[in-house]
Amino acid sequence: MPILAVRNLSYHYQDGDYRRYVLRDINAEFEKGKFYAILGPSGSGKTTFLSLLGAMESIQEGIIEFEGTPYSNYDLNSIRRNLIGMVFQSYNLIDYMTAVENVLVAMSITQQKMPADCRAVAYNLLDYLGITKTKADRLVTKLSGGEQQRVAIARALATNVDVILADEPTGNVDESTEEEIIQIFKMLAHQHNKCVIVVTHSATVANEADVILTLRRGGFVTDE
Amino acid sequence: MNYFRRALISITRKIPKTLILLLIVLILGNIMLSSLLIVQSVDGTKDAVLKELPPIVSLSFNFEKLNEMMMKGEDFGEIKWLTFDDLDNIAAACGSYIKSYDYAVTTGMQTTSLERAEREGSSYPGFGMPAFTFSGAAIPMFALLESGEAEIVSGRTFTEQELAEGRPVLIMSEQLAEQNNYVIGDTVTIENTLVTYTQAGEERILDTLVFDFDLIGIIAYKNLPVGESEQTSFFGIDTEWERVNTLITPNNFIRQYNEMWMEINREYYQELGMADFFPEEYNPLMGGTTSITYILNSSEDFESFIKRSQDVLNNEWYLFTSQEDNFQKVAQPLESMKNILNYAFYITLGSSIVVLALVLFAFIRDRKKEIGIYLALGERKSKIVLQLVLESLIIGIIGATLAVGTGVFIASMISDAMLPDQLTIEEEFNPMIPVVEDYLAKIDYSSVLQSFDIGLDIRSTVAFYIAIVITIILAQLIASTYILSFDPKKIMM
Numbered sequence: 001m002p003i004l005a006v007r008n009l010s011y012h013y014q015d016g017d018y019r020r021y022v023l024r025d026i027n028a029e030f031e032k033g034k035f036y037a038i039l040g041p042s043g044s045g046k047t048t049f050l051s052l053l054g055a056m057e058s059i060q061e062g063i064i065e066f067e068g069t070p071y072s073n074y075d076l077n078s079i080r081r082n083l084i085g086m087v088f089q090s091y092n093l094i095d096y097m098t099a100v101e102n103v104l105v106a107m108s109i110t111q112q113k114m115p116a117d118c119r120a121v122a123y124n125l126l127d128y129l130g131i132t133k134t135k136a137d138r139l140v141t142k143l144s145g146g147e148q149q150r151v152a153i154a155r156a157l158a159t160n161v162d163v164i165l166a167d168e169p170t171g172n173v174d175e176s177t178e179e180e181i182i183q184i185f186k187m188l189a190h191q192h193n194k195c196v197i198v199v200t201h202s203a204t205v206a207n208e209a210d211v212i213l214t215l216r217r218g219g220f221v222t223d224e
Numbered sequence: 225m226n227y228f229r230r231a232l233i234s235i236t237r238k239i240p241k242t243l244i245l246l247l248i249v250l251i252l253g254n255i256m257l258s259s260l261l262i263v264q265s266v267d268g269t270k271d272a273v274l275k276e277l278p279p280i281v282s283l284s285f286n287f288e289k290l291n292e293m294m295m296k297g298e299d300f301g302e303i304k305w306l307t308f309d310d311l312d313n314i315a316a317a318c319g320s321y322i323k324s325y326d327y328a329v330t331t332g333m334q335t336t337s338l339e340r341a342e343r344e345g346s347s348y349p350g351f352g353m354p355a356f357t358f359s360g361a362a363i364p365m366f367a368l369l370e371s372g373e374a375e376i377v378s379g380r381t382f383t384e385q386e387l388a389e390g391r392p393v394l395i396m397s398e399q400l401a402e403q404n405n406y407v408i409g410d411t412v413t414i415e416n417t418l419v420t421y422t423q424a425g426e427e428r429i430l431d432t433l434v435f436d437f438d439l440i441g442i443i444a445y446k447n448l449p450v451g452e453s454e455q456t457s458f459f460g461i462d463t464e465w466e467r468v469n470t471l472i473t474p475n476n477f478i479r480q481y482n483e484m485w486m487e488i489n490r491e492y493y494q495e496l497g498m499a500d501f502f503p504e505e506y507n508p509l510m511g512g513t514t515s516i517t518y519i520l521n522s523s524e525d526f527e528s529f530i531k532r533s534q535d536v537l538n539n540e541w542y543l544f545t546s547q548e549d550n551f552q553k554v555a556q557p558l559e560s561m562k563n564i565l566n567y568a569f570y571i572t573l574g575s576s577i578v579v580l581a582l583v584l585f586a587f588i589r590d591r592k593k594e595i596g597i598y599l600a601l602g603e604r605k606s607k608i609v610l611q612l613v614l615e616s617l618i619i620g621i622i623g624a625t626l627a628v629g630t631g632v633f634i635a636s637m638i639s640d641a642m643l644p645d646q647l648t649i650e651e652e653f654n655p656m657i658p659v660v661e662d663y664l665a666k667i668d669y670s671s672v673l674q675s676f677d678i679g680l681d682i683r684s685t686v687a688f689y690i691a692i693v694i695t696i697i698l699a700q701l702i703a704s705t706y707i708l709s710f711d712p713k714k715i716m717m
Contacts, residue, residue, distance in 0.1 A: 047717050056600065056713035080712075081602025092597050092716055096237040104225040109603045118225075155601075167717055 001068060002029035003162055003195045004053060009062035011048050022048050024218035026062070032162055035189040036197040037206040040215030046199045047167055049215070053197065054086050054165045055079035066163075081110050085156030089168035091148040093140040099126055099151040100136040103158045110159035125154045129184060146177030153184060157194075164188060166198040170205060182208045227611035234615050241587055242619055248583060249623030249692070250630075252576040257624075257631030257688050259569035262639050264684050266562040269676045270555065274547055278371050279323075279523040281530060281546045283314075285512025289541065304539050306509040311516060317536045320521075321529040326367040327516040329360040329475045329508040331482050333416040341399040343449070343465045352427070353417060357466065360475030361387065361395075367517035368472070372446065379408035379441035382474055386440075390476025395441035397468045412437040418488055431488050433481075437473070479508050512541075523547065555672045561642045573691060580699035584616060588706050595707060596715025609704040613697060620696040624689055628680065631688075635678045643673070 011023040022045035030036060040046045051057055053064060055076040064071045066083055080086070085106075093102045103122040107114050115121045126136045129150040131143075140148055149169060156164050166185070170178035182205055188194040189210065198205055206212050213220045225233075235242050285306070293300045315322060334353040364381045368374045377398055386393050394412055406412060414437065418430040449464045483506050493499055508514065520529055526546040533544060552559055588595070598608050 051713045051717055054600075056717065057711070077599075077602045077604060079602070080600060086600060086716075088600075088716055092593070092600070094594050094597055097233060101225060101233065105230065105598075106601050108225040108229075109598070109601045 003032050003067055004030040004197075005063075005065040005068075006053075007063040007065070009049075009052065009059065009064065011045065011052065011060055021218060023052075026219055028213065028220055030163070030195050030197060032195045033189055033193045034195060034210045035186055035208070036195070036211045036213060037209030038197065038199045038213045038215065038220075039201070039206055042201075044215045045218075046215055050165055050167050050197070050199045053163075054084050056086075078111070082112050082159065083161055083163065085159060085161045085164045087149070087152045087156050087164065087166040087169045089171040091140075091145075091152045091172075093148055093151055093155070095139070095141050097140065098137050099131055099140055099143060099147075099154075102140055102151055103155050106155045106158045112160050114160075122154070122158060125158055126151065129154050130180070144177075145173045146180060149173060149177070149181055150184070153181075153188075157188070162193070163195045163197070166196070166200075168200055169198060170200065170202055175204075178202065178204060227607050228614060231611045231614040231618065234611075235618055241590075245583065245587075245616065245619045246623045246626075248580065249620045249696075250626050252572060252579065252695075253624050253627030253688070253692060254631050254634050255572045256569060256576065256691055257627050257684075258635035258638050259565040259572060260688055260691070261631060261635040261678050261680065261684055262565045263562050263569060264681075264687075265635075265639075265676060265678045266555075266558045269558065269672060270548075270551055272675050273551055273555075273672060274523045277523070277547050279520040279525070279547065280367075280371055281518040281520060281526060281533075281544055282515050283518065283533070283537075283542055283544050284515035286541055286543045287512065290512075303512075303541055305507055305512070306514075306516075306537075306539070306542055307507065308509065310537055310539070313536050314533045318529050318532050321525040321532075323519045323521050324363055324365065324370060325516060325518045326362045326365075326370070327360075327475070327509075327514050328362075328367070329478045329482070330513050331358045331478045331485070332356065333358060333414060334419060335414050335416050337414045338400070338412070339403050340469050341397070341403040343468075346465075352419065357470040358478055358481075359470050359472050360478040361472055362475050363387070366472070367519070368443070370519050371517070374443040374445045376441050377444045379439070381441055387474045387476065390474050390478075390480050392435055392437045392477055393440045393473065394437035395443055395472040396439065397470070398442050398444050399468045400471075401439070401442045406439050406442075408439055408442065410439045412439050418485065420489070420492060430492055433484070437471075441472075443472075475508070479506075482506060482508065551672070554669050557643050557669075558672065558676060561639065564642075565638075573695060576695045577699045577702070580616075580695060581702040584612070584700050584703035585706055588612070588703055592710070592715060595710055596712050599710060599712035600716050605707055605710075608707060609701070612704060613700045616696045616700045617693065620692055621689070624692040628685065628688070632678060632680050639676070639678060643676075 006026055006028040009023055009026040010021060012019040012021045014020075026049070038046050038049065052059055055071060055074075058076065059071060066074070066079070071079060074083075093099075094105065097105070100119065100122050103125060104118055107118045107122065123133050123136055127133065131147060131150055131154065135143060135147060140151055143151065149172075153164070153166075153169075164185070169185075170181050173181065185196045185198060186208060189196045198209070200206060283306075290300065290303075311325070311327070315325065332355050334355050336353055338354065338356060340354045340356070361382055364384065364387070366381070369376065369381065376395070379395070381395070382393060385391075396406070396412075401407070404412075414435050416433045416435065418433070420428050420430055422428055445467060448468065486506055490499060518529070518533075520526070526548045530544040530546060595608055599605070
């Protein structure tokens with residue numbers, strides 16, 4: 001069973017009396033253990049699609065299912081809190097907190113069962129992603145772009161979710177860091193059985209993905 | 225890391241924001257606290273001053289109203305004089321408030337049998353034979369004694385029987401007794417000459433009455449004036465000193481005497497064909513020269529007693545005056561300051577909510593991204609608001625605590641600036657009749673100022689903290705309504 005299934009998903013913007021559809025009758029399935037790249041020209045609705053998958057906004061038409069249960073059965077907050085981890089292009093970390101504190105914030109919000117010693121787990125997670133304890137105790141503003149994105153990934157993973165959604169995660173980093181981030185996503189998908197879905201413009205990222213979904217004329221063309 | 229921990233991190237790491245909020249709370253807190261302290265100190269002063277005084281309410285004729293009407297040439301019709309039925313009705317309706325009440329029927333006698341005791345350096349300003357005021361008593365612990373204005377230094381007070389029968393027994397001041405070499409047990413014989421003056425201005429003696437009084441008590445007044453006399457009545461009589469020359473006897477004796485005096489005068493006026501000049505029935509309370517003194521059980525009953533009595537009496541010619549009224553007259557600057565600062569407190573409270581709400585709103589705008597992150601991570605908006613309320617409350621309570629340290633000092637400065645050192649009260653209306661006296665204590669401004677002490681008690685402190693907490697919570701909730709419009713997608717993506 002796919003972990004995420006999208007059925008006849010449509011999304012439009014109301015422009016006066018006119019509805020401008022960004023997404024129309026989209027169908028797709030996403031499985032654990034795979035790294036997906038979503039491509040498409042600017043304004044094609046990639047980010048809108050990701051925001052709908054990430055429960056950042058309500059579904060207008062169609063269905064998204066998490067392990068067979070429609071999102072409509074959940075409160076959107078609880079999907080973000082317990083089922084999905086998100087990584088953003090501009091990292092979106094709390095700037096007056098340290099790296100480890102940013103991870104701990106997510107762990108305190110989720111209702112997933114968390115280990116007793118969250119802080120130790122957060123350090124380990126950061127360390128696993130290449131952030132040493134010394135750096136983990138620094139304010140995130142003192143870290144490089146690549147390091148901040150690793151912290152953002154650690155935060156997304158900290159709640160022990162199976163789905164990681166990333167919106168242009170390598171958009172603000174240099175090439176070598178981009179490669180490192182890609183390797184992390186591949187590792188999460190292949191070694192930790194996560195479903196990683198990345199919206200990107202980067203050919204490098206797309207080339208490393210298991211599945212590339214190209215958004216075209218309101219639907220996806222799949223290249224495996 | 226729950227919202228409480230997040231709030232602490234935000235406070236300790238976002239120092240400029242914390243300091244701005246702390247400063248605002250400190251300033252507003254100081255204004256609020258100093259207003260609150262002054263308001264409560266005035267109340268405290270009033271309580272302290274009134275607690276020291278006997279709870280007395282005086283009921284007297286409103287000469288000021290009569291005077292105003294006469295000055296304006298208004299027709300005031302027939303005056304509704306107080307009657308004994310009125311007093312009975314008040315006693316029946318307000319008995320639970322009244323410990324005792326007394327009234328003094330008064331009269332005057334001209335005699336050469338007694339020498340007046342004059343204040344040092346002054347002399348009797350009247351003409352003809354020396355005049356003495358007779359003031360009656362209704363109860364053994366008559367108002368002068370009950371109010372503490374005077375005390376018996378020798379002998380005793382009246383018995384119930386003497387009062388009821390109107391026996392010729394006398395209590396006089398120690399000065400008058402000394403002037404005339406009287407001691408307790410002496411018989412004071414007063415030959416009272418009833419004199420009138422013809423239209424031609426000639427003195428005519430109508431009758432001479434001789435009374436033998438038993439001197440049963442000698443009293444000492446507590447607050448007699450010293451030095452040269454300043455306050456004088458219509459006839460140049462020293463009103464403050466005049467009570468020294470006042471003789472106290474049972475009311476019923478004076479009533480009998482007044483009836484006798486009226487009969488003698490009636491006969492004379494009948495001769496002149498002016499018999500209508502005198503009323504047919506003698507009402508001792510007529511003429512407004514008698515004030516009724518109510519001693520209440522507690523000074524807390526002033527307002528209730530006066531309101532109820534006014535309803536029962538229903539006579540606009542008479543006024544109830546309490547120690548509280550006297551306090552308010554003397555402590556007028558304190559009361560004015562209290563009223564101003566009472567408004568200042570509520571205005572500051574209201575404006576604090578607005579100012580803080582605007583500042584906190586600006587802080588929320590500044591933290592929009594952070595709040596978007598919490599929302600993207602699935603945090604409930606209610607918990608985000610709770611975190612913000614906690615942050616503001618912690619800073620607010622620190623600010624309030626600092627304000628507690630400075631508020632007393634600022635309140636003292638404000639009160640020093642607002643209160644005059646001395647009080648000049650406009651000269652009161654002088655009824656021109658020295659026999660009218662109430663037994664309300666003379667409260668002076670300097671003693672009120674001495675009792676005025678700005679201090680922080682638990683009540684003020686708790687009230688202040690409650691005001692700060694309510695202000696901050698309300699301001700933060702108002703500012704946080706902005707969060708309701710936050711859309712994590714728009715903020716984050």
